[in-house]
Amino acid sequence: MTLRSIEAEWNFFWGMVKPRGCSETQKEEMKKAFFAGAWALFNSMKEIGEPHITEEVAEKYLNAREEECIKFKDNLMKKHAERN
Numbered sequence: 001m002t003l004r005s006i007e008a009e010w011n012f013f014w015g016m017v018k019p020r021g022c023s024e025t026q027k028e029e030m031k032k033a034f035f036a037g038a039w040a041l042f043n044s045m046k047e048i049g050e051p052h053i054t055e056e057v058a059e060k061y062l063n064a065r066e067e068e069c070i071k072f073k074d075n076l077m078k079k080h081a082e083r084n
Contacts, residue, residue, distance in 0.1 A: 006038045016080060041065070 004012075010031055019026070044065075048058040 006035060009038075010034050017076065
């Protein structure tokens with residue numbers, strides 16, 4: 001697996017969800033939201049390495065975030081399939 005930059009992930013995401021007739025402003029606002037989400041997760045990942053976070057707490061947190069992302073992706077893919 002190749003580690004991709006947030007920009008590369010954004011480009012992949014945008015290619016999948018770009019609405020027809022989307023304005024440049026809408027694209028810019030969506031990109032801000034995408035990067036804000038990445039920043040929030042990045043900060044959480046940094047905190048996991050802090051001494052006050054136990055391995056058990058970190059594992060539960062990561063598993064919950066994975067589930068959250070999988071549910072979001074599944075819903076996104078379902079909506080994408082319905083449109084196309």
